[in-house]
Amino acid sequence: METAPAPRTVTATPASAVPAARDPEPGAARLAGVVTMVGSGVCNQVGAALGALAFPVLGPVGVVAVRQYVAAIVLMAVARPRLRDFSARQWGPVALLALVFGTMNLSLYTAVDRIGLGLAVTLEFLGPLTIALAAARRRVDAICAVIAGAGVVTLMRPQPSADYLGMGLGLLAAACWAAYILLNRTVGRRVPGAQGSAAAAGLSALVFLPVGVVLVVRQPPTVGAVGYAVAAGVLASAVPYLADMFTLRRVPAQAFGLFMSVNPVLAALVGWVVLGQGLGRIEWAAIGAVVAANAMSMLVPRR
Incomplete structure (x- = not known):
């Protein structure tokens, strides 16, 4: 994944759904940002595909549990949230974020197991696309919504x-x-820095902790399956999170959102190469329509 997403943080979203980037640096710095975006997108979808390889042993729930553990470890280490200092007003949205975070990944990976990586990530991408189109309120965005629909x-x-x-x-x-x-x-408004996202990832990992215990007790997983699940957590959570932090400092948010629209195509290609999930012409046309809708929304100048 988004696809999936992204944990799938606010990193992989259209331009209107991400913080504004700083003025892009010229030359090598901007090129580095573009290369990082490409690497992040590929890692995200390859990670999701590797997670799917562990489905026969761990199932989607088990893979998501391992991914939540990895995401929590990485985000807690990077952000180092001061949990004791959180107020009730801060814990409220953090708890909701943890619930949404776990549900998002679980529903995405279960969808990948049933309909394939390309179609699942394309449907998931409608979430940030809807946010972007609803916020813009231009005539061209209405056209984009029709195309995506x-x-x-x-x-x-x-x-x-x-x-x-x-x-x-x-x-x-x-x-x-x-x-x-x-x-x-x-x-982000109530908790400084990335502490809120890290705390939400930690809560989500705690919720999925019993899942890991049950899996180990009922059927000890193989080393290969755990390796695939951990790789999914690293490639689809840790790498995109850190890469997007780097990217948003070097490329405009509009360019970032435009590139994110390519994720459904990357997911379809990775699903075909890694998982053997081929798509027909109609499915490719539908994915192209969703990608084109986001691209058009990003490219048409705003007043």
Whole structure:
């Protein structure tokens, strides 16, 4: 993943859903930012694909649990939140963020297991795209919404092999990602730095701790499966989080959001190469419609 997402923090979102970047530095610094964006996107989707390889042993719930542990370790180490100093007003949105965070990843990975990486990440991407289009309120954004909606209708068209539960879980992941963006804004206003996100990741990991215990007791996982799950946590959580912190200091937020729209395409390609999940022409056209909607929204100048 977004796809999935991103933990999937506010990093992988369209431009209107991320903090404004500093003035881009010329030359090598800007190039470094672009290269980092590419690497972050590829790592994110490869991590999700590797997590899917552990599904036969751990299942989506087990993989998400391991990913939450890794995310919590990384974010707690980077942000070092002072949990004792948090007030009740700060803990409220942090707890909600933890709930949304866990639900987002669980619904996304379950959707990946049922409908494939490319389609799941495309549906999840509708969350930040909706936030971006709703905030802009321009005529072109209404057109973009229609294009994206046509893509979604195409993906969810009735057919004998359609997995509507998997698609519904993808849309649930999208709703959670949108809520995650909005909650992160609230947490960012009430908790300094990245301490709020780190605390939410830690809470989410605690919620999933019993899952890990049950898995170990009922069926001890193989080393390979745990390795895939840990790789998913590192590549799809830790690397994108740190890479996007670096990127947003070197490229404009608009360029960042534009590149993030390519994630569904990257997810489809990685799903095909790593997992053998091929897509037909209609599915590719639908993914292209969603990507084009976001690209158009980012490229058309704002007044």
